[in-house]
Amino acid sequence: MAAQYVSVNGGLVLADDAKIGVSDLAMHRGYGIFDYFKLVDGKPVFIDEHFDRFFNSAREMHLDTGLNRTQLRSTVEELITMNNMPASGVKLLLTGGYSEDGYKMGVPNLLVMQYPLNFPKENALESGLKLASYNHVRQLPHIKTIDYLAAVRLHPFLGENGLDDILYHKNGIISECPRANFFIVTAREIITPTSNILKGITRSKVLGLNIDGYRVVERDFGLDEMFSAKEAFITSTTQYALPVTMVDGKTIGDGKIGTVTRQVRHQLYKLI
Amino acid sequence: MAAQYVSVNGGLVLADDAKIGVSDLAMHRGYGIFDYFKLVDGKPVFIDEHFDRFFNSAREMHLDTGLNRTQLRSTVEELITMNNMPASGVKLLLTGGYSEDGYKMGVPNLLVMQYPLNFPKENALESGLKLASYNHVRQLPHIKTIDYLAAVRLHPFLGENGLDDILYHKNGIISECPRANFFIVTAREIITPTSNILKGITRSKVLGLNIDGYRVVERDFGLDEMFSAKEAFITSTTQYALPVTMVDGKTIGDGKIGTVTRQVRHQLYKLI
Known part of the structure; x- marks a missing residue:
């Protein structure tokens, strides 16, 4: 209402x-x-x-x-x-x-x-989000301005193609989603980009989490490293942490919510 | 009123x-x-x-x-x-x-x-505009969107420094002013950028003018070429053609309105 x-x-x-x-x-x-x-x-x-x-x-x-x-x-x-x-x-x-x-x-x-609040559909939690990568940097990305011209313009395209959101990159180096921060999980690290992003409040909370066996790291990475990651997820105020299981039609990890994403989501809930 | x-x-x-x-x-x-x-x-x-x-x-x-x-x-x-x-x-x-x-x-x-209509002050016509170059490309520059975030943000800076406007470039290649197209005059050519610009209606009219001894050309050029030009001017719906006599504190040509700019301005007036 x-x-x-x-x-x-x-x-x-x-x-x-x-x-x-x-x-x-x-x-x-x-x-x-x-x-x-x-x-x-x-x-x-x-x-x-x-x-x-x-x-x-x-x-x-x-x-x-x-x-x-x-x-x-x-x-x-x-x-x-x-x-x-x-x-x-x-x-x-x-x-x-x-x-x-x-x-x-x-x-x-x-x-x-x-x-x-629009809670994510139950299936988004399990089956994960499908993203399309897009070469774009928001102007003044570190400031929370109302500039969402590129993202809103692509919204009809997402709907037509059954996609959930956009993943911005600059010449292959990943930054963020229009309204969320982005993370990948490798063998021992949980990594989130540091350049050309808005530093989300939920992102900062994830940086402070203790996930057994993993270091949480801020550094930039490319599309290739993402495609070989075990898991990927986004964070935002409304969505907490949500798994990303497909980018540009390619499956990330095993295409399901991963154990680390599940732990991050759980810990964020406990924190809030 | x-x-x-x-x-x-x-x-x-x-x-x-x-x-x-x-x-x-x-x-x-x-x-x-x-x-x-x-x-x-x-x-x-x-x-x-x-x-x-x-x-x-x-x-x-x-x-x-x-x-x-x-x-x-x-x-x-x-x-x-x-x-x-x-x-x-x-x-x-x-x-x-x-x-x-x-x-x-x-x-x-x-x-x-x-x-x-705000007509240019009489002294802008003779003494010309002072611009500051700024490395920026408007997103979707070929579409007349309301995206003027960068330009409006810099407005106080212009006022504090006695400047009239910004000149956008991308890594040294000039594109446009936030609300105007940009031209330089060399020995035999009147040149205006073609990439990363909004194609102004006044710009298109200048492309069709006959200025004795000059070809009007669309091609990209850099800051260096601008600094060695004989004249520079902007065009817009409100301003017709206005001389640019200084960029980043350096004088263009002899620092006064040039004969070509004067002719372009005159011919635009006749056209309208």
Whole structure:
């Protein structure tokens, strides 16, 4: 069920009435940043890390958040209380603001929106995700901007071909999925790329896990190394860890969820 | 003076009341396309070319324009009549539409907006523009999407350094300015890049000009060739042709508007 309320610049508004003037720079120049965290049993998960990243993204893009950290926290709490969706996602969205000439930044608009969580289908957990590799680097990948032009454009292609997501690489060196980080598992290592990525909060949690017999390592690797991996998986706020069993039509490992992926997923659940 | 009316999905709305719901995909994922043409003495200039490009951009990004060409034309004409701004710019903006999950495309929102024209300051015509080169390629540069993340982010930097605009290059090979095409003038040629650019309507008009003693050529060139050019200029719908006299603090030619730039500008005026 959709959320009843949205917060617009610190004030609660009925979702159906929540609107933004047509001169906003997000609409004219795709200029904005966001962050997204989940609520489990009504409680925000890793909210401090998400707030850190949100304020950092704003600073990097020269956008004033309008609210300070304490005020934003109150705004989020008020919204959560009013919407009463104990299992949900909360999105903080900060736009380039109303621009007189459609190019220069204005005073940013700050939206806080709540969404029902879409849990992965049970079969995605067992049979895994099918990805298509794509040579692309998001501009400013280390900042959580609203730039998803390439990914959204490819969405119809994924649907037509029974694929679940895209895996970005740059001339064969893997980086990330549009909305998730990527990991492979080799004989003794769990490896995740370090270049041209957004450093996900869930990714950082995986880096801190203890998986018996494995070191968790940050380093770049290519498509070839991925195709010879034992397992592959993605991580994200909504998906925790999900197995990847096929890329470009080729099977990864034995094509089923691996024991390491299962352990990572289990440990993330325990952590949250 | 700002326009009084805006067209939202084919209907006229007072500009102050023109709003879009907060679930639009332009706001969430920077997903949308646009085009922009000018009115001179109340008459649209090169509107057929701009419409061609607009419908092509929509098709490339899998966005349904909602209105066909005839309907869009009527919408534009109605808006122009109501706003009564004989010297102005008209922007067609097509967004990714309302998205339930903030990621998948919805039914696009179509906005038509009118703006006062900002004519270049008289001194820009004579003393020319100062640019800063920047290693960047817009994603999907051949499509007129709303992706201007890099350019808008650099805008404060330009202001602080007394610069007018950015000149994109890829590892030294020049492409374009964020909102304009770029030309250099050598002993016998007027040259404009052909790779990683949006093919501007004004650029296409320059390609068709007859400038005595010069061939107009489309080919890529590097920063070095630019620094040894006799003249450089940009072209755009609003600016016609404007001289570029400095890039990265180095003077181009003799640092003043050149005779070829002056002729190009003059011929564009006559054409329009």
